Amino acid sequence: MPYPRLQFALVTLAAAAAALCMAAASHAQAPQLPPPDATYPATLQLMQGFPPPPDKVVRLANILKYPNVRWAAHHLRELGPTAAVWRGAGAPSALLAAARALDDALPVPDGKGGTTTLADWQKATYTDGLLVLHRGRVVYERHQIGMQPHQPHVLWSMSKSLTGLLATELIQEGVIDPKALIPRYLPELATSAWADATVQQTLDMTTGVQYAENFADPASGVFQYLAAAGLQPAPPGSNAAKSMAEFLPTLKKEGEHGTAFAYKSVDTEVLGWLLQRVTGKSYATLLSERIWSRLGAQEDAYVFADANGGQSTSVGVNATLRDLGRFGEMLRANGSFNGQQIISAATIAELRKGADPTKFSKAPGTAMRAGYSYHNQWWVPHDEDGTYEAKGLMGQHIHINPVAELVVVKLSTHPVPNTAFTHALDRQAFAALAAAVRAR
Template identity: 40%
Template sequence: MDGSPPALVPPPMEWDRAPWNRWTFQHMREMTPTAEVWRGTGHSARLERREENLDHLPVAGADGAATTLSRLLDETYTDGFLVLKDGAVAYERYFNGMTPRTLHLSQSMAKSVTGSVAGILVGRGVMDPDAPVTTYLPELEDTAWRGASLQHVLDMTTGVRFVEAYEDPNSDIGRVDVACGWKPVPPAGDPAAEWPQHMWDLILSFKETVRPHGERFEYRSIETDVLAFAMERVTGRRLAELVSEELWQKIGAEESACFTVDRAGYALADGGFNATLRDYARFGQLILDGGRGIVPAEWIEATRSGHVHGPDFSPSMPEASYRNQFWVEDPRSRNLMCRGVFGQLIHVDFDARMVTVKLSSWPDFSSVSFSVATLAAVHTIADALK
């Protein structure tokens, strides 16, 4: 896909799959329209460097056999990996052509970025988590979100029927791909189906519930987009502006980030954010530092106090829970995580004072073995850096 013209072009329906995603996740601005998340004119926040060579650190591989950290990173299709210990860079590696200036697709880590800005607005009194979401988006009275609170949306505990079947292009998440502009209508799609023109069009189409609001958690990406539309409505600013002004400029980002946008200019809150490895780490450090007056400390504490809603919460994290668009690793450490399909991770370890970022381009949407091995390696690194 290098050269002019390129010898290979990613197919429209499979650009996020192997082998194409090894290139596309670092080139989203060349794939689809985007909106800048401006870093502002200030200096970037300096990252001290106290580096350790962890290449040969013994860890368990995806198959459970002994290996080294560098081999595990290679085995799990890593594009960038960075560890901050006490705010300083302890370990930083790039692979697959990625550089410190490369913007990499976050997938669902974007949800935590969006949720953090929501926390800022809640702390300012602009939004109320206990208010019905229809307070901010009255049009949703005619949808399945009728009667749901903003907190239900934040925690993905509404009862809205939404099928997040990644392998099925005709599922609800497949319709998100079309609505957000990531993919065309599937060639084998139902010819009688009405495909959404943009994300707001899609949201208004959900009319069914499968359970009472608040009964239990079910992972559904569309909830983050409902949240983002509420944020845009109450502030009068688009999401890319909100993230820039409320977060990105304030953390001292090195590079402007970007969101992919749909035909109506909506920035995809549930997965369209792109940023550099170091700036993802700066975001994680902000959370580790209790928000530093940018994100309210009480919002972060409330997020860490999430509760598990039912058994089999996550195959790779059996004790995990979900709160305010973040994953909570377990009820003891209450570590926070931003996670995205194809191997994206920001892990915030409060006891170890460590932030780990892993950007990847896995061949598959999810991998329990890759996830388990990565999380175990993160804890091994924390022990090694004590």
């Protein structure tokens, strides 16, 4: 091994803390990263052989021990229960190549004032797959580290943006009232943190909940959250909740609702629960009926399930790179794709509006994303091109640039979970891609 295993396991945990509580990652604090080549599943022989050697077995219990997640991120269903998001019975929609593609050698800023290439930026950011669409045509597509095009990749917190999209659409349809208090739909939360929180506050993550997503603290709520979601074993000796429906009602209020942004997965789980309650349909069914089957997805997606059959609407969705490209292109085209209006243009407009950046900037660690807001589970930079983004742990991105008619989907398994760690670098690359497609 060219780098010490333990060190990076610790780095991963520490960085994960930074990730979810949005702590700023300064250049001075940058950990020494393993050479990307040394983290490929095939190089490391992860899960190779029948059976794999004990030290090469990847399980949920060790996916946070880097680089196991490089295998796990495109094999998550092999580690636990999942519900299928059916692609439907129709033929896949066309996803055609553009006449002129972008090149691996495309110059991209290296984040230090110099220049790297499109290929090297991907490698340096531990990319598993990159898809770039211009005006709906594929201008660049790469699957890396052995991930096959038909294999779904975990979205982590990009799942939140799917949930926010569905919630926004149901608000547009009048099924959900954004001003209503959460217990109107979920009486189980009447004595919880969400007792007097509105749907909109929950959508914008401005609720005040006594809960921290701090991986560095074993007593942090995040480990109880992950255990309830079935994504991590319960902490030893704990009486952690065994399902999300059991966990969420135990959380108490802290501070005021509506005053400041505070990033937390549990807000989204409340929304996902609410969606299922008001529609009477599972989240996987909603995703299939309203989005996946209508996109003409090539492959089924899936959602991780908890010990109670509950589906993780905050971090549990898995889908292929190309199907995420179809999804992103549908958004760019104001909800229209595959010959039909899939999501209303009003919903897309609502997502793009963003929220109040002054509330956003009150959260610790948001300096890297100065000027952003978080609205209906989407990241909105409020920039000239009107870009908006879904983001997930370890470098998941759907970046939509309406002015440049550009969609970028980037799936990664970066050793530093906090996507803010590579934020400046990635934004510069997205801008370079926008410039490149404009110049074509």
